[in-house]
Amino acid sequence: MPRRFGVSVPAMRRTVQSMVVAGLALAGVFLAGPTAADAAPAAPSTGGYDVSHPQCGTTLPSTRAFAIVGVNGGTAATTNPCLAPQLRWAAASSGAVPTQPKVQLYVNTANPGQVIDQVTTWPTTGQNRYGTCDGSNSAACSYQYGKERAANDVRILDPAARSAGVSVAAGAYTWWLDVETGNTWQTGSSAALARNRATLEGMAESLTAAGGRVGIYSTSTQWRQIVGTVPSASSLSPLPSWLAGATTLNGARTNCAKAPLTRGPVVLAQYVAGGLDRNRSCS
Incomplete structure (x- = not known):
């Protein structure tokens, strides 16, 4: 801030001050205070990114409001080898979008019952809402498979979170179930789709029981192909949607207004830009 002088200054000192000011002006030094750019820093980004094992060893974006980190290494039974550093990176997000936690997680899903x-x-024991799992390709074992995959995801999180200096509690995060045709799913009948649905219910209920918030990531086409119609009584029914498929920000905005995968709200839309998966909050 410019200094204010409230007393009379001798003529010689005024002359010296004038010479100094003139010299500084010629040297390109401005005394009028901070520039507009200094006084008004750029608004924080309101966009997010999702990253996982494909981004290992790459330089991740320096600015983001939130980030969603993949726990697995591409399939439901694997681990993202870069989970700890990516969690640390995510934790440094700005949090500029109040409805989106700075650090969120996503997990791969599958049902290899066929x-x-x-x-x-594949489980051989377990009792759940669908009955007793005996190791066969049944709804009971499908549910148990999902429950055990979710429990394993929580175990994967623990050492990585400790290393990253973030919470190890499953309840501290939103967990997105990544439902894509690229993983192994049962096909060929409505019973097969029902078993797929049972697996996702097992995952969702296990993570919810651990205190986590759960949502579903997919496209409407892949969701119908894998799960079919979700009954209103299913625990999947009220879950929020994260819609994939857009290739531009405008496309993501459009997807925010589309129908959800189940009966919950659409809260995120993904799009691809600059070789990275970016995400727009829908709320």
Whole structure:
């Protein structure tokens, strides 16, 4: 701030001051105070990003309001090797969007019940709303599979969160179930879709029981192909949607106004720009 002089200054000192001011002006130094750019820093970004194992070793964006980090390494039974540094990066988000927590998580989902002989993670025991799991390709074992995958995701989070210096509590996060046709799903009948749905219910209910908030990431086409119609009594019914598929910000804005995957609100829309997955908050 410019200094104010309230007393008389001798003529010689006034002359010296005038010479100094003139010299500084010629040197390009301005005494009129901070520029507009200094006084008004740029508004924080209101956009978010989602990252996971494909971004290992890359430089992540320096500004973002929130970030969604993948827990897995591309399939439901794997681990993102860069989870800890990516959680640390996400925690430095600005939080400029009040409705979006700075750090959120997403997990891969699947139901390999039709290829049990090819996997080692299919359950053989467990009691749940669908009955008793006996190791067969049933709704009960599908639910149990989802429940166990979610519990494993929580276990994966713990050491990475400790390393990153963020909360290890599952209840501190929103957990997005990534539902895509690129993973292994049951097909061929309405019963197969019902078993897929049971797996997602098992995951959602397990994470909710741990205190987490749960939502669904997919496109409407993939969701219908994998899950079919979700009954209103399903625990998936009220979950919020994160819609994928847009390639521009305008496309994401349009998706915010589209129908949700279930009966919950659409709260996020993803789009691709600059080789990265970006996200716009819909609320």
